[in-house]
Structures are given as C-alpha cells and as structure tokens.
Amino acid sequence: MNLDNLENFEIYAHRGAPTDHPENSLQSIKQAIAEGAGGFECDVMLTSDNQPVIVHPLYYNPRKPRLVDTKEKLSRLSWQELKELPFKPRHFRPGENYRIHHLDEILEFVAQYNRSAPKKIRCFIEPKTADQRLVKEIVSRVSQDTGLAADCSIITFAFRADSLRWTKQLDPRINTTVIVLNPLRDWINEARKAQADTVALGWALLNHFRFLNSSKHGRGAMARIQKKVARTAERLELMGGLANSKANARWLVDIGIKKIWTDNVGMVKSILENR
Numbered sequence: 001m002n003l004d005n006l007e008n009f010e011i012y013a014h015r016g017a018p019t020d021h022p023e024n025s026l027q028s029i030k031q032a033i034a035e036g037a038g039g040f041e042c043d044v045m046l047t048s049d050n051q052p053v054i055v056h057p058l059y060y061n062p063r064k065p066r067l068v069d070t071k072e073k074l075s076r077l078s079w080q081e082l083k084e085l086p087f088k089p090r091h092f093r094p095g096e097n098y099r100i101h102h103l104d105e106i107l108e109f110v111a112q113y114n115r116s117a118p119k120k121i122r123c124f125i126e127p128k129t130a131d132q133r134l135v136k137e138i139v140s141r142v143s144q145d146t147g148l149a150a151d152c153s154i155i156t157f158a159f160r161a162d163s164l165r166w167t168k169q170l171d172p173r174i175n176t177t178v179i180v181l182n183p184l185r186d187w188i189n190e191a192r193k194a195q196a197d198t199v200a201l202g203w204a205l206l207n208h209f210r211f212l213n214s215s216k217h218g219r220g221a222m223a224r225i226q227k228k229v230a231r232t233a234e235r236l237e238l239m240g241g242l243a244n245s246k247a248n249a250r251w252l253v254d255i256g257i258k259k260i261w262t263d264n265v266g267m268v269k270s271i272l273e274n275r
Contacts, residue, residue, distance in 0.1 A: 010259045011268050012124065013037040014242055015056070018263050022067055022087060022098050024054045026109060033113075035265040039122030041155060044103055044138060045129065051079035052103040052137045057128055068100060107141055107148055114151055123148075124155040124177060130162045139170040149173045153198065157181065161194035168195045177239070183225070187232045198237040200261065202252075222255070229256040243268055250275075 016028025017035065029040050043056040045065070055065040055074070065074050068085040077085075079102065087098045106123065114120040125142075127134045135154070142152045153175035154167045164176040178196035180187055187199045232238050233256070241261025243249040249271045252260050262268045 008258055009253075009272050010038040011036060011265050011272075012122070012239065012241075012259065012261045013040040013265050014261050014263050015042060016040055017265065021093065021096070024056060024067075024101070025098055026101055026105065027096055027098065029106070029109070032265050033121055036269045037121070037265045038119070039124060041124040041126060041261070042106055043126050043128050044134065045074055045127075046131070046134050046137065047074060047079045047082055048076055049078045050133060050137065052134065052141070053079060053082060054101040054103060054106055055082075065100070067098075103138065103141060107145075107152075110151060111145055111148055114147060120151055123152045125152060126155050127160070127163045130156075130160040132166055135163050135166045136170065139167055139174065142174055143171045153177045155179065155198075155200065158185075158190055158194060161196075164194045164196050177237075187228070187238075188235055191236050196236075198239060199232065200239040200241065201257070202240050202242065225255050233258075246271055 013029070013032030015023035016025065017031035018028060020031050021028035024042050029042070032040055042054045044052050045055050045057065047053055055067070057074070058066050065082070067087050068082070069088050070077070070085050074082070082100050083102070085100070103125070110121060110123045125138055127138060138154065142148045149171065150173070154164060155177040156163045157179045158181070161178060164178060167174055167176050175198060176194070176196045177198040177200055178191055178194040179200045180190050181202070183201065187201065191197075191199050229238065237259070238257065239259040239261060240252040240255075240257035243252050243260050243262045244264060246267065249260065249262070249268045253272070253275065260268055
C-alpha cells in the first residue's frame with residue numbers, strides 16, 4: 001500500500017500510547033499523535049466536588065481510580081486531593097511528571113493543537129458511568145468552543161447509551177459514538193437507538209469479527225461481514241478495534257474498516273504502509 005492509499009485510513013489511539021506512558025496522561029496522548037494518530041480516546045469520571053477528571057477506574061472496583069497510589073474511592077477525593085496523589089511506582093519514568101489531568105486541560109490541548117496544526121485531531125471522551133451529572137459537565141465544557149464541539153465525540157458502550165442520548169439533548173452538534181461489542185447485532189439499529197452518529201465495532205480484547213469468521217458460520221462469513229460493513233458505512237461513520245496485534249489490524253482492513261482503534265499506533269501504521 002502506498003502513502004496515497006494510507007490517506008484513506010485513520011488511526012485512533014485508545015487512551016493515548018499506553019505502552020510508552022501511563023494511559024490517559026497528556027504525555028501518552030502527545031506520543032500517540034506524534035506517531036501518527038488522528039485522534040485519541042480518554043476516560044472521564046467525577047471527583048467528590050463534581051470535577052471531570054481523566055481517569056479509568058479499577059476493573060474490579062469501578063469506584064476507585066487506577067494508576068494513582070490511593071485506597072480511597074474517587075467519589076471521596078476532591079480534584080485538589082486527586083491531582084496531588086503520586087502515581088504507583090511502576091508507572092514512573094525518569095524526568096516525567098505524571099499526574100491525573102482535569103478534562104479542561106485535555107480540551108485546552110486539543111483546541112490549541114487544532115488552531116495551528118495542518119490536520120486537526122479528534123478527541124473521543126468516554127463517560128465511565130451513565131451519570132447525567134457527568135455528561136452535563138462534559139458537554140458544558142465542549143459546547144463552550146465551537147471548534148471543540150466539532151472536533152470532539154462522546155463515546156460509550158451500547159449498554160450505556162443513555163449518555164449519548166443525554167449528549168444529543170444538551171447539544172445536538174456534538175458527535176456521539178456507540179461501541180457495539182456483538183458483531184451479530186444490527187449496527188445501524190444500535191446507532192439509531194443510541195442516537196449515535198458513529199459506530200465503533202468490537203473493542204474487546206477478543207476480536208469478535210475474527211472469531212466469527214473462523215467459527216461454524218463457515219467460509220462465507222468474511223463476505224457477509226464485508227457486505228455488512230459496506231452497507232453500514234453508507235449510512236454512518238464506522239470504526240473498528242481494538243487492533244492490538246498485526247492479525248487483528250489486518251482483519252479490520254480486510255473487512256473494509258478505514259478507521260482503526262489501537263493501543264499501538266506505530267504497529268497499525270506499519271501494517272497499513274506495508275500492505
């Protein structure tokens with residue numbers, strides 16, 4: 001594949017470049033963009049004083065933040081307390097001042113970058129809970145800047161689709177993206193129910209589409225998925241991921257996905273350049 005064809009694809013960074021810097025950190029986001037990402041996703045939760053912060057909760061305890069050294073629930077930590085907490089030792093890198101960021105910092109970075117860059121980046125914001133207060137805080141900040149309203153998207157899983165519907169009620173200008181895990185679902189209908197402009201397919205560590213192709217559905221599965229992708233792309237913006245292996249990146253390209261989510265931007269870019 002030559003570089004002209006590469007322009008038909010877009011790579012999006014899941015929480016930045018987490019193999020180089022802690023997920024959701026500004027350093028991680030900047031690294032992913034430097035590697036060629038056309039945008040990034042970040043996770044947002046509320047502190048005790050209702051400040052939206054960039055943090056992913058623990059998988060086994062969704063009320064506690066990952067990375068920082070604390071046993072306290074996020075709902076009991078103020079923004080001032082949270083930003084002063086040190087990262088756990090394994091996440092340190094010499095010379096880097098890692099910390100939790102406020103959503104305002106990320107949005108300011110996006111706005112400044114897009115005012116001067118030849119190609120704008122997109123910011124996908126995932127509310128980690130279906131909480132109207134959280135969505136309101138996010139939307140109110142994005143809506144203040146016309147450029148941000150055009151460059152940001154609220155993204156979440158289909159089972160949290162209320163967050164997308166609330167977003168559209170608050171500001172219809174803001175793009176919304178629904179993540180559909182099950183490849184057998186009607187993607188267009190899932191988007192309609194969620195009031196989503198964009199569908200992101202897959203997302204789990206297991207690539208459901210590759211699994212489907214190798215299952216009892218037989219050799220015709222690839223062709224059926226390709227047709228489904230083409231039909232959906234005529235109606236909606238379509239993305240796929242997470243492509244964290246060469247096989248999964250190739251699979252998404254083979255079924256017709258042009259916008260790919262990954263934790264490893266450099267790897268996916270290399271796959272696209274050398275096809």
